[in-house]
Structure formats: structure tokens, C-alpha cells
């Protein structure tokens with residue numbers, strides 16, 4: 707299996723994969739909306755025998771009121787083909803995704819997700835760093851991974867995702 711950046715030829719398969727994994731079209735449509743929103747993004751696919759079996763998308767987030775140069779990104783969606791889940795594909799996508807965010811100069815990654823899953827990749831509860839989500843979610847599901855050690859020191863506040871997330 708290979709992890710690589712998406713190409714336009716993958717767009718339809720990525721849509722189908724997200725719709726199948728989430729069992730609805732909302733997240734699949736969100737991926738399309740974010741892609742054309744004009745912001746930078748990191749979108750990777752897991753490909754096995756020429757089949758797209760996994761997808762991960764990262765899009766920038768902002769710390770409300772922060773005008774510094776700190777580059778923050780969010781793990782926006784991750785999906786693995788239902789019959790291939792729990793075989794490590796999601797983990798490979800997250801690990802490669804983290805490396806990609808690092809190499810593209812991001813300082814930290816935020817995620818809203820399963821509190822038993824993301825800590826294994828180094829994510830910690832965002833409240834430990836005094837960050838809150840704009841969404842009403844339990845403290846332990848809103849997590850952050852500092853890529854540039856110390857960059858989050860002295861920072862605090864509300865993390866905001868692209869407005870398209872509010873429509874889902």
C-alpha cells in the first residue's frame with residue numbers, strides 16, 4: 707500500500723470513499739467544498755492495487771485574535787473503506803499526514819476525534835494548552851499535537867475552523 711498526495715483523478719473516488727465510511731454524504735461534500743475554498747490544504751490517499759482505500763484531509767485553522775506567524779492546521783476528515791478498517795490504514799495516513807504537515811511548515815495540528823485513538827500519535831487534550839474549540843465538544847476529544855516544540859507556550863484561546871465546517 708502506498709500513501710501519496712491526491713490528484714484530480716482521485717476526486718470522485720475520494721468522495722465515494724468518504725460517503726461509504728461516514729455512511730452519509732455530508733463529509734464527502736465537505737471535502738469538495740474545502741478543496742475549492744482557495745485555502746491551502748493537505749490531502750493524502752492510501753492506494754492499494756490502484757484502489758483508493760483511505761483518505762485524510764488537513765485544512766488550516768486559526769487561533770482567534772492571534773496575529774503571529776504560527777501556522778496551525780486541523781485534521782479535518784479521515785476515512786478508510788469500511789471493510790478494510792482496523793488494519794492500520796488510518797494509522798499510516800495519520801503518521802504520513804503528520805510528516806507532511808511538518809514538512810510544509812505547520813507548527814501544530816488540532817483534531818476533534820476519538821480520545822482513545824489520537825493520543826497514540828502524540829496528540830494531547832487541547833485544554834492542557836489552554837485552547838478551546840469553537841464547538842461544544844467534551845474536553846478530551848479536542849486535541850493538539852505540537853510539531854514545533856514550544857510554539858504553543860504562552861498562547862491560549864479559541865481555535866476556529868473554516869466556516870464550511872459550521873454547515874455540517
Ligand SMILES: CC(C)(COP(=O)(O)OP(=O)(O)OC[C@H]1O[C@@H](n2cnc3c(N)ncnc32)[C@H](O)[C@@H]1OP(=O)(O)O)[C@@H](O)C(=O)NCCC(=O)NCCS
Pocket residue numbers: 727728782783784785786787790791792793794795796797798819820822823
Ligand atoms: C476512524 C478510521 C479512519 C480509522 O481507520 P482504521 O484504518 O480503522 O484505523 P486503524 O486500523 O489505524 O486503527 C483502528 C482504531 O481506530 C479507532 N478509531 C478511531 N476513531 C474511530 C471512530 N471514529 N470510530 C471507530 N473507531 C475509531 C478504533 O477504536 C481502533 O482502535 P484500536 O486500535 O484500539 O482497536 C475509520 O474507522 C473510519 O473510516 N471511520 C469512519 C469515518 C470516521 O469516523 N472518521 C473519523 C472522524 S473524521
